[in-house]
Amino acid sequence: MPVLNASSARHWLARLTLAVAILFVGRQMTCAQENISTEYKFKAVFMFHFAQFVDWPTNAFSSAQSPLVIGVLGDDPFDDFLDATVHGENVNGHPLVVERYHDLASVKDCQILFISASEESQLGRVLAGLKGKTILTVSDIDSFPENGGIIGFATIQNKIHFRINTDAARDAGLTFSSKLLRLADIVTPKAK
Amino acid sequence: MNSCIIPIAKIRAGVRFTGLLITTSFLIISTNASLAQTDVSSASANIDTNSPSALKELSLEQLMNMDVTSVTREPEPYKEAPASIDLITSDEIGRSGASSIPEALRLADNLDVAQKNSHDWAISARGFNTSLANKLLVLVDGRTVYTPLFAGVYWDQQDYILADIDHIEVISGPGGTLWGANAVNGVINITTKSAEYTQGLYVDGGGGSWLRDFGGARYGGVLASNVYYRIYGKYSGYGSEVLPNGNSANDSWNMGQGGFRIDDVPLSPNAYTLQGDFNAGHENVTTGGRANVFDYNLLGRWTHTLSDDSDMQLQAYFYRTHLTDPIPASFSATTPPILLAPTGTLIDDLTTFDLDFQHRLHLGARNNFVWGAGYRRTAESDQSDSGLAFNPPTLDQNLYSFFVQDQIKLLENLHLTFGTKVEHNDYTGFEEEPSGRLQWDVTKNQMAWVAVSRAVRMPSRVDEAENERVTTPPFNAIIPSILVGNSNFVSETLIAFEAGYRAQLGQKVSSSVSVFYNLYNDIRSAQASPPPAPLGFPFIFENNLKGETYGTELAGDYQILNWWRLHAGYDLLKENIYVKSGQTDINAAHNETADPQQQVFFRSSMDLPANVQFDTSLRWIDSITLNSGAALETIPSYFELDARLGWQVTKNIEVAVVGQNLLHAQHQEYGYPSSASTENIVRSGYGEVTCRF
Numbered sequence: 001m002p003v004l005n006a007s008s009a010r011h012w013l014a015r016l017t018l019a020v021a022i023l024f025v026g027r028q029m030t031c032a033q034e035n036i037s038t039e040y041k042f043k044a045v046f047m048f049h050f051a052q053f054v055d056w057p058t059n060a061f062s063s064a065q066s067p068l069v070i071g072v073l074g075d076d077p078f079d080d081f082l083d084a085t086v087h088g089e090n091v092n093g094h095p096l097v098v099e100r101y102h103d104l105a106s107v108k109d110c111q112i113l114f115i116s117a118s119e120e121s122q123l124g125r126v127l128a129g130l131k132g133k134t135i136l137t138v139s140d141i142d143s144f145p146e147n148g149g150i151i152g153f154a155t156i157q158n159k160i161h162f163r164i165n166t167d168a169a170r171d172a173g174l175t176f177s178s179k180l181l182r183l184a185d186i187v188t189p190k191a192k
Numbered sequence: 193m194n195s196c197i198i199p200i201a202k203i204r205a206g207v208r209f210t211g212l213l214i215t216t217s218f219l220i221i222s223t224n225a226s227l228a229q230t231d232v233s234s235a236s237a238n239i240d241t242n243s244p245s246a247l248k249e250l251s252l253e254q255l256m257n258m259d260v261t262s263v264t265r266e267p268e269p270y271k272e273a274p275a276s277i278d279l280i281t282s283d284e285i286g287r288s289g290a291s292s293i294p295e296a297l298r299l300a301d302n303l304d305v306a307q308k309n310s311h312d313w314a315i316s317a318r319g320f321n322t323s324l325a326n327k328l329l330v331l332v333d334g335r336t337v338y339t340p341l342f343a344g345v346y347w348d349q350q351d352y353i354l355a356d357i358d359h360i361e362v363i364s365g366p367g368g369t370l371w372g373a374n375a376v377n378g379v380i381n382i383t384t385k386s387a388e389y390t391q392g393l394y395v396d397g398g399g400g401s402w403l404r405d406f407g408g409a410r411y412g413g414v415l416a417s418n419v420y421y422r423i424y425g426k427y428s429g430y431g432s433e434v435l436p437n438g439n440s441a442n443d444s445w446n447m448g449q450g451g452f453r454i455d456d457v458p459l460s461p462n463a464y465t466l467q468g469d470f471n472a473g474h475e476n477v478t479t480g481g482r483a484n485v486f487d488y489n490l491l492g493r494w495t496h497t498l499s500d501d502s503d504m505q506l507q508a509y510f511y512r513t514h515l516t517d518p519i520p521a522s523f524s525a526t527t528p529p530i531l532l533a534p535t536g537t538l539i540d541d542l543t544t545f546d547l548d549f550q551h552r553l554h555l556g557a558r559n560n561f562v563w564g565a566g567y568r569r570t571a572e573s574d575q576s577d578s579g580l581a582f583n584p585p586t587l588d589q590n591l592y593s594f595f596v597q598d599q600i601k602l603l604e605n606l607h608l609t610f611g612t613k614v615e616h617n618d619y620t621g622f623e624e625e626p627s628g629r630l631q632w633d634v635t636k637n638q639m640a641w642v643a644v645s646r647a648v649r650m651p652s653r654v655d656e657a658e659n660e661r662v663t664t665p666p667f668n669a670i671i672p673s674i675l676v677g678n679s680n681f682v683s684e685t686l687i688a689f690e691a692g693y694r695a696q697l698g699q700k701v702s703s704s705v706s707v708f709y710n711l712y713n714d715i716r717s718a719q720a721s722p723p724p725a726p727l728g729f730p731f732i733f734e735n736n737l738k739g740e741t742y743g744t745e746l747a748g749d750y751q752i753l754n755w756w757r758l759h760a761g762y763d764l765l766k767e768n769i770y771v772k773s774g775q776t777d778i779n780a781a782h783n784e785t786a787d788p789q790q791q792v793f794f795r796s797s798m799d800l801p802a803n804v805q806f807d808t809s810l811r812w813i814d815s816i817t818l819n820s821g822a823a824l825e826t827i828p829s830y831f832e833l834d835a836r837l838g839w840q841v842t843k844n845i846e847v848a849v850v851g852q853n854l855l856h857a858q859h860q861e862y863g864y865p866s867s868a869s870t871e872n873i874v875r876s877g878y879g880e881v882t883c884r885f
Contacts, residue, residue, distance in 0.1 A: 041244075041247060042247065042255055042258060044244070045244065045247040045248055045250070045255060046252070046255060048248060049252050049255070052418075053252075081244065084244045085244040085247070085248065087244075092417050159256060159257065159258065160255065160256060160258075161256065177418075177457070177458070177460075178460060178461045178497050179252070179457065179463075180252070182497060183252055183253065183256060
C-alpha cells in the first residue's frame with residue numbers, strides 16, 4: 001500500500017492541475033441524441049443485450065472475427081442511437097455493427113434484424129422470406145411473436161417488456177440464455 | 193459515583209468500537225419472494241437516458257423497470273417491498289460527492305450517520321447510535337462485515353470503487369427473519385455491480401483538503417464467452433480533524449483496497465460469482481499511537497435456476513480481519529489520578545467461514561416460498577498488553593441457522609408474508625426471529641403495509657468476555673478489574689410494530705412514510721459487584737434495561753423539471769429506555785442512546801446545459817445528549833451542506849469539485865468521551881478527475 005505524505009500529495013495535485021488543463025484544451029463536444037424517444041433508446045439497449053444473451057451457431061458467422069450485424073429493416077426509429085450504443089462493443093470477438101435495409105431484398109448477412117413498424121403491412125411476406133435463416137428477428141409490431149417473429153417488444157404501463165417465441169427461435173437455430181428467458185414472456189403461437 | 197461511568201467511557205475512547213454484532217448469514221434473498229425484493233429492480237434514478245453508456249450500465253431487469261415516459265424516476269421496488277427501505281443508487285452516490293461508503297450512507301433518510309473523527313463513524317437506524325452501536329446488520333455482496341469482538345462495523349475498513357457499487361439498500365426496522373441476529377434496528381446491503389457491467393477501464397484521482405489524495409483504477413474484461421471479470425485498486429489519504437481547542441486531532445489516516453470479481457453468466461441455468469478483496473489501513477489515533485488494519489476475503493456463489501419461479505443459491509466465503517489498536521492508559525477518577533494501566537496494544541485476529549444455502553419456489557398459484565440454511569464458524573484471538581483484554585483471549589464459535597418464509601397471495605392486491613428464522617449460537621443457544629407482513633396494493637402506484645417482527649441482538653465478545661484490567665501494582669492486587677463481561681449475558685430482544693405507505697403520485701412526485709413502535713428488552717447495562725468487592729469493582733455487564741422507542745420516517749421526491757429534482761426527508765425518534773424494576777444500572781439507562789430526536793434532509797440535483805451536474809445536500813441534525821461521559825452533555829444541533837459540481841468534459845472524462853460540511857469551519861457531530869475532548873469535523877473540499885474507456 002503506497003503511503004503518500006503531504007509533499008507527495010501536493011505533487012499529485014500539481015499533476016492533476018496539469019491534466020485538467022490539457023483536458024480543457026482538448027475538449028470535444030458530444031452531441032446527445034435528443035430527437036428520438038426514450039422508448040427507442042431503451043429498445044436500442046435491449047437489442048445490445050440480446051446480442052449478448054443469444055447464441056448463434058458458428059455457421060451464422062463467416063469467420064470468428066466477422067461482425068455481428070444488427071440490421072434495421074424499414075424506417076429507422078433509432079436515428080444513430082443504436083450505432084452509438086453498439087459502438088466499440090463486441091460479443092465473443094464479433095464486433096457489433098449496424099446496417100440499414102430498405103426492403104427485404106436488400107437484407108444481407110445479419111444476425112439480428114429489427115423490423116420497423118413501417119413494414120407491418122407486409123410482415124407475413126418479410127417473415128416468410130427470412131425463414132430458415134439464423135437471424136434473430138425483433139420488432140415492436142403487435143403480435144409479432146404470435147405471427148412467427150422471435151422477439152416482440154410490448155410496452156405495458158409505460159415499461160418495456162419483451163416476448164419470445166421459443167419455437168421460432170429453435171427453428172432459426174438460436175439458443176437463448178436462461179436469464180433472457182426468465183425475464184421474457186414466452187409465447188406459444190396458435191396452431192395454424 | 194462518577195468513577196463508575198468513567199470505565200465504560202474509557203473503553204470507547206480506546207478502541208474504535210463502532211457498531212454492531214452481525215451474526216448471521218442470510219442475504220441475497222433478493223429474488224422475488226421477500227423483503228429484499230429491491231435488488232432485482234434497482235433501476236438507477238436519474239439515469240441520463242441520452243447516454244448509451246449510462247443505459248448500458250443497466251441490467252435487463254433494470255431496463256425493464258425504467259419508465260419510458262419519464263426521463264428520470266425513482267426505482268420501482270417501492271411498490272413491492274413491505275418495509276421501510278431507502279435505496280441508494282450508483283448514480284446518487286456519484287452525484288453526492290461521497291468519497292467513502294459511510295459518507296454515501298448520508299443519502300439514506302432512515303439512517304443517523306455521525307462522523308466521530310477523521311476515520312470513525314457512528315451509524316444506526318432508529319436509535320441506539322452509541323459508540324458501541326450494535327443493532328444494525330451490514331452486508332457487502334452477501335458477506336457480513338462485522339467484528340464479533342464489539343458487535344460493530346469498522347466503517348473505515350469498508351471500501352470499494354464507489355462507481356462499481358450497484359446500489360446500497362438501507363432497511364430500517366427488523367430483518368431478522370431473513371438476515372438473522374443483529375438485524376434488529378436495520379439492515380444495510382451493499383451490492384457491487386456484476387463484472388458484466390463494469391467492462392473497460394475506469395480511472396479516477398484527485399485531492400483536496402481533508403481528503404488529501406486519492407486514486408483508483410478498475411479494468412473489466414472478458415475471460416471467456418459469458419465470463420466477465422474486473423480487477424481494481426484504490427487508495428485514499430485523509431488528513432486530521434481538529435480538537436475543540438483548535439489543535440490538530442492528529443488522526444490522519446490512509447487506506448488502500450484492491451480486489452477482483454468474476455461473473456460467469458452462461459447460457460445455462462447456472463451462474464457463478466467469485467470475488468475477493470483486501471484492505472489495509474493505517475490510522476493515527478488522537479490519544480496516541482497508530483492503528484493498523486488488514487483484512488481480506490474470498491467469496492463464491494452459485495445460483496441455479498430451476499424454472500421461471502424457482503431457484504437456489506449456494507454461497508461460501510472466507511473472511512479474515514486483523515486489527516492492531518493502540519489502547520490509551522487508564523487512570524482513576526480520583527485527585528490526583530492514579531495510573532491503572534499504561535498504554536498498550538490490542539491485537540485482534542478474526543477468521544470467519546460462512547456457508548449459506550437458500551431455495552425459492554412457488555407452491556401452487558398463491559404461495560411464494562423461500563427457505564434456507566446456514567453455517568458460520570468464527571475463530572477469534574485477542575492478544576493484549578494493555579488495560580483492555582478479553583477472557584478467554586481466543587474463542588472459536590459455531591452458528592447454525594435455518595429459515596422459512598412464505599408469501600401468500602390472499603387477494604390479487606393483498607399479500608401476507610410470514611416466516612421465522614431459528615438460529616443456534618454458542619453464547620445463548622436457540623434464538624427465534626419470526627415476522628409477519630401484510631401488503632396491500634391500494635392502486636397500481638400506491639402500497640400500504642403493516643408488520644410485526646421479533647429480532648435479537650446476540651452477545652458480543654465485549655458483553656461476554658471483556659476484561660478492563662488494572663495492571664499497575666499494587667492496585668491490581670486490590671482491584672484486578674474495573675469492568676468485566678458476563679458469561680450469562682443474554683440476547684437483547686425487540687418486538688417491533690411497523691406500518692408504512694408509499695405512493696407514486698403522477699410522473700413527478702413520489703413519497704413514502706413509515707411509523708414504528710419498538711419494544712426492547714434485556715438491553716445492556718452494567719452493575720457493581722456485590723460486597724465484599726472493594727468499591728463495587730469490577731462492574732459487570734447485565735441485561736437490566738428495557739424500554740420503547742417510536743417515531744416516523746418521511747421521504748419525498750419531486751421532479752420539478754426534467755433537469756431538476758428535489759428530495760426531502762425527515763426522521764422523528766423518541767426513546768424511553770429505563771432500568772427494570774428492582775434492578776440497577778451504573779449509567780442510569782443513559783449509556784445506550786446518543787441519538788438526534790429529529791433529522792431533516794434536503795437535496796437538489798440539477799442537470800445543467802453543457803453536461804454539467806450540480807448537486808447540493810443540506811441536512812439538519814438535532815442535538816445529541818451524550819451519555820458516555822461522567823455527566824450528561826449535549827452536542828448542539830447543526831445545519832451542514834455538501835455540494836458537488838461535475839462536468840462531463842468529453843464522453844470519457846469527467847471533472848468534479850466537491851465541498852463537504854461547507855457551513856461551518858468546524859462542527860461536532862458526535863462526541864465522546866465528552867464534548868470538550870471530542871473532535872470537530874472540518875469544512876473540506878476536493879477535486880476529482882474520472883476517466884472511463
